[in-house]
Amino acid sequence: MKPAAFDYVRVRSVREAVDLLAAKDDAKILAGGQSLTPMLNLRLARSQLLIDIKRAEGLRSLAADDSVVAIGVGWTHAEIEDGVFEDPTRGLMRHVARGIAYRAVRNRGTIGGSLAHADPAADWVSTMAVLGATLVCEGAGGKRRHVAADSFLQGAFLTQLASDEVLVAVEVPRLSAQARWGYYKICRKAGEFAHALGAVIHDPARNICRIVVGATDGPPKLLPGTAAALAADPMSEALDGLDQEIIAALPEHEPAARRLHATAVRRAIAAMSTRMDH
Amino acid sequence: MATLSLSINGRSVTAEVEPRTHLADFLRSDQHLTGTHLGCEQGVCGACTVLIDGKPQRACLTFAIDCDGADVRSIEGFENDLLMNELRAAFSKFHALQCGFCTPGMLASARDIVSRLGEVSEKRIRLELSGNICRCTGYVGIVEAIRSVSLGKAPESFAVAAAATRLERLGADVVIRSTETAPTSQLGRSKGEGGSLEERIVINAPPEEVWGALSDLRRVAPCVPGAEITEIDGELIKGRVKMALGPIKPSFRGEARVSLNPAAREGKMTGLGRDKGTGSSAEGEASWRVIEGPANGSVVVVSMNWRLTGMLSQFNRSSIVRDVVRGLATAFAANLEAMLKGDAPPPSEPESLNVLQLIWSMIRQRLFGRS
Structure with missing residues (x-):
């Protein structure tokens, strides 16, 4: 199918995009467009105006200090996969990027577009949640808000972005040299949307152990109980409480779906134990 | 309508397009370059894969207007491309096509696989090809053709390292951490397809x-x-x-x-x-x-x-x-x-x-x- 007619504006600055968002109903930000365009082609979405921020100033920025790397939203999955800039997560981000859809999609799709689109099955949604990253949103007058990535999604395709805000950067905390991570997603076919996803980070030097179950019907969920058990005994494979915690975290999911999610988390933890150094 | 200027297969083109026209339709209907095929129009099948600024991308998920100033190379634009000629010969030799519908996209991806990865294993080829669907020939010949061309080749260097600037913070940023989610129901769980x-x-x-x-x-x-x-x-x-x-x-x-x-x-x-x-x-x-x-x-x-x-x-x-x-x-x-x-x-x-x-x-x- 072909998209319904829309207007297209290419903006040079975030401010211009914010002004257009505020002025027009039913306008949508276009970054790489690799999630939005299928919806437009299928006419599931019918936006009146696409605001192309691909060439807006500052969205391919990169800034870092000792604890955080701030990544502009315009970097593509393929650029992250190729290690075009330093990966502060000891290989987790490169690993995740490589598993997103297909190379032809990764060459155009952006990290920020994926987060703002807020598909529950999107890799960056769960990855940024498990990393404890912070998302920087810019609104009217250049006012910036910092939102914790683990509470950015409110539901499928619903985020904390206000209607006149643009996601501009992702602040990713650095993992220490002792950090280990595991990431596992269950897909029917390589590159397809995940049916279940598990992500885990254990960074004893920073006293951080976080586990996320993702590709749910809504926001990714942290599993603090299982994470605490893992931190207390990193070699533990038992994780007896995981199934119960998944049931509590995903009360509306079918038992079969919960089993799939528990499996993804177990495999993410197992991948971490066997791969001491990434 | 909006004006678009770009390079297609080395030729400068200026045209008027509707914003909703995607690159594949522009190539096929406006430029009569029908070698770019359209299967699913949602980014899954890979038949429309072309090179945009040297990188394989989906022509169905790229609006033509968004290619203003870009260098687009469709399957018609590889006449004098050494690597593509090798791949073409290998596709014939290994019987990597029958109906030819997926072939333009397969070749665009195949060229990217060999140039980016150099000599590459069958397993990796299959993973990299997961975004190109063939519905008649099957993948055995395609994978063998790509593997044979890749033998002995080294990856082309492509990644230019980007350096970070010093992160400047304007005072202490307050991080909003909301436990509030959209009103989801405390209801029973959903069943079946509905x-x-x-x-x-x-x-x-x-x-x-x-x-x-x-x-x-x-x-x-x-x-x-x-x-x-x-x-x-x-x-x-x-x-x-x-x-x-x-x-x-x-x-x-x-x-x-x-x-x-x-x-x-x-x-x-x-x-x-x-x-x-x-x-x-x-x-x-x-x-x-x-x-x-x-x-x-x-x-x-x-x-x-x-x-x-x-x-x-x-x-x-x-x-x-x-x-x-x-x-x-x-x-x-x-x-x-x-x-x-x-x-x-x-x-x-x-x-x-x-x-x-x-x-x-x-x-x-x-x-x-x-x-």
Whole structure:
């Protein structure tokens, strides 16, 4: 199918995009467009105006200090996969990027577009949640808000972005040299949307152990109980409480779906134990 | 229409395009370069893969207007490309094509695999090719052809390292961490392809009063979120239901039939609607039963059952469908509860708000004696 007619504006600055968002109903930000365009082609979405921020100033920025790397939203999955800039997560981000859809999609799709689109099955949604990253949103007058990535999604395709805000950067905390991570997603076919996803980070030097179950019907969920058990005994494979915690975290999911999610988390933890150094 | 200037296969092109025209249609219909094939138009099949600024990308997921200033190379543009010539010969030798529909995209991806990765294993080729679907030849010949060309080759260097600047912070940033999520239901879980939910609402009014309020379908129907009623004729309601889920905003137009059983204090509504925009249909059933609750109160048991067909369900993402269903059911239950408790209705579309408010004041006055 072909998209319904829309207007297209290419903006040079975030401010211009914010002004257009505020002025027009039913306008949508276009970054790489690799999630939005299928919806437009299928006419599931019918936006009146696409605001192309691909060439807006500052969205391919990169800034870092000792604890955080701030990544502009315009970097593509393929650029992250190729290690075009330093990966502060000891290989987790490169690993995740490589598993997103297909190379032809990764060459155009952006990290920020994926987060703002807020598909529950999107890799960056769960990855940024498990990393404890912070998302920087810019609104009217250049006012910036910092939102914790683990509470950015409110539901499928619903985020904390206000209607006149643009996601501009992702602040990713650095993992220490002792950090280990595991990431596992269950897909029917390589590159397809995940049916279940598990992500885990254990960074004893920073006293951080976080586990996320993702590709749910809504926001990714942290599993603090299982994470605490893992931190207390990193070699533990038992994780007896995981199934119960998944049931509590995903009360509306079918038992079969919960089993799939528990499996993804177990495999993410197992991948971490066997791969001491990434 | 907008003006577009780009390079196609080394040739400068200036053209007028509609913003909605994607690059594949522009190449095929406007430039008569029909070697770029269109299969799925949603980024899955890979038949439309072309090189944009040297990188393989989906021509169906790229708007032509977005290629202003770009260097586009379609399958017609590899005449003098050494690597592509090798791949072409190998595709013939290893019988890597029959009908040829997937071949232009396969070759674009194959060229990227060899130039980016150099000599590459069969396993990696299969992984890298997962975004190109062949429906007749099968992948054995394609994979062998790519592998044979890759033998002994080194990857071309491509990644230019980007350096970070010093992160500047303007004072201490306050990080917003909200535990608040969108109103999801505390309801039963969804089943099958559609959804089914059950909710129990406790009301501080005797069952007969609650039933009295519920037995008038003028009061019940507006509890369906985003609903706008255009006609009520006996048990038949006509109207539409609007929803919004991110960029997806279907508006289902249709009709519903309501039947009531006063003796059992049970009501049932079945409806069928169609959204022209997404070419989807929704059908569903909502039923409610009023039973005695604690302290002379009532419990209203609401159950809903919904099924979506058409584009919305064919999008192949059950979570989207479930979320639509859940959003509807949650809001219906909340509206019903608000109506029965006499609270103000939740914000709604202006046009449906009028219907709601009208009925609202009636109910509040009659049932709860408030105004």
